[in-house]
Amino acid sequence: MEVRKIGVVGAGQMGSGIAQVAAQAGYEVVLVDVAEGPLAKGMERIRSSLARLLEKGRLSQEEHDQTLGRIQRSLLLEDLKEADLVVEAILEDEGAKRELFTRLGALTRPEAILASNTSSIPITALARASGRPERFIGMHFFNPVPVMRLVEVIRGQLTSDETRDAVVEVARRMGKEPVEVQDYPGFVSNRLLMPMINEAVQALMEGVATKEAIDQVMRLGMNHPMGPLELADFIGLDTCLAIMEVLHRGLGEDKYRPSPLLRRMVQAGLLGRKTGRGFYVYD
Numbered sequence: 290m291e292v293r294k295i296g297v298v299g300a301g302q303m304g305s306g307i308a309q310v311a312a313q314a315g316y317e318v319v320l321v322d323v324a325e326g327p328l329a330k331g332m333e334r335i336r337s338s339l340a341r342l343l344e345k346g347r348l349s350q351e352e353h354d355q356t357l358g359r360i361q362r363s364l365l366l367e368d369l370k371e372a373d374l375v376v377e378a379i380l381e382d383e384g385a386k387r388e389l390f391t392r393l394g395a396l397t398r399p400e401a402i403l404a405s406n407t408s409s410i411p412i413t414a415l416a417r418a419s420g421r422p423e424r425f426i427g428m429h430f431f432n433p434v435p436v437m438r439l440v441e442v443i444r445g446q447l448t449s450d451e452t453r454d455a456v457v458e459v460a461r462r463m464g465k466e467p468v469e470v471q472d473y474p475g476f477v478s479n480r481l482l483m484p485m486i487n488e489a490v491q492a493l494m495e496g497v498a499t500k501e502a503i504d505q506v507m508r509l510g511m512n513h514p515m516g517p518l519e520l521a522d523f524i525g526l527d528t529c530l531a532i533m534e535v536l537h538r539g540l541g542e543d544k545y546r547p548s549p550l551l552r553r554m555v556q557a558g559l560l561g562r563k564t565g566r567g568f569y570v571y572d
């Protein structure tokens with residue numbers, strides 16, 4: 290099945306990035322959010338990212354204008370009726386995602402593929418809520434979406450080969466490298482990344498080193514572009530905690546227990562860049 294039109298639900302950091310790379314790849318895009326505020330903010334993020342690419346000569350003026358012209362913005366899920374693929378990128382809440390997929394399953398064309406950008410919620414459970422588990426799959430993008438090359442492709446228990454093939458092709462056309470993994474808590478990316486971040490928080494709590502020193506060790510010693518605490522602020526400490534809880538619940542081992550400091554920071558509303566303060570302070 291050929292994908293021509295892609296719907297993206299959720300105009301946050303991830304959803305706006307996905308809409309941007311889809312439009313850059315030549316797809317017609319409908320970007321939907323529930324409220325005007327986040328939708329306008331998402332479009333602004335896309336505009337400034339494309340402006341950056343134009344400035345650097347990575348996009349011509351024509352490609353820039355055409356890309357923007359391919360993105361239709363909407364406050365109505367009904368505008369996704371004609372989409373061949375819908376990628377969900379709303380908040381990381383299983384109940385909210387299930388409810389959305391039940392609605393999408395009822396209103397999109399029966400042959401359309403539904404995908405979730407979830408970073409840790411079981412794909413198989415979301416697939417069931419959609420009522421079309423064969424045409425349901427995880428497409429997990431990484432932040433910042435226009436820069437990061439990976440798309441983790443997660444098959445649910447009943448995902449068909451055709452669905453997998455279709456999204457692999459879409460990811461490649463977006464200039465990404467799809468990597469297929471099974472539906473297991475945290476998939477591969479967060480099963481490896483989050484325990485490292487959690488351990489860094491624990492080391493900070495135990496006074497092993499300062500936050501700057503912990504980050505420097507990983508940046509300079511392991512060549513990571515960001516230290517783990519800096520990266521936690523970038524991802525959002527609430528997201529990190531939610532993923533650690535999924536790992537802890539799903540895999541059951543004590544090594545996945547969220548650090549008490551991580552929990553306390555989330556309770557205090559120190560969520561990282563998005564709230565202006567996490568392990569570091571942002572202007």
Ligand code: CAA
Pocket residue numbers: 338339341342345408430431432433434435436437478479514515520524528
């Ligand atoms: N749109 C377009 N281009 C962008 C961009 C954006 N939003 N953000 C950065 N860039 C480009 C810059 O223009 C720059 O391009 P050039 O090389 O042509 O100059 C390049 O990316 C590097 O950016 P900067 O020079 O501004 O900054 P940097 O070198 O410090 O890199 C970074 C920034 C790419 C974010 C880098 O620090 C990095 O890779 N950090 C780690 C990010 C990471 O691990 N992400 C995954 C998080 S986990 C996740 O998302 C999923 C999950 O489930 C939790």
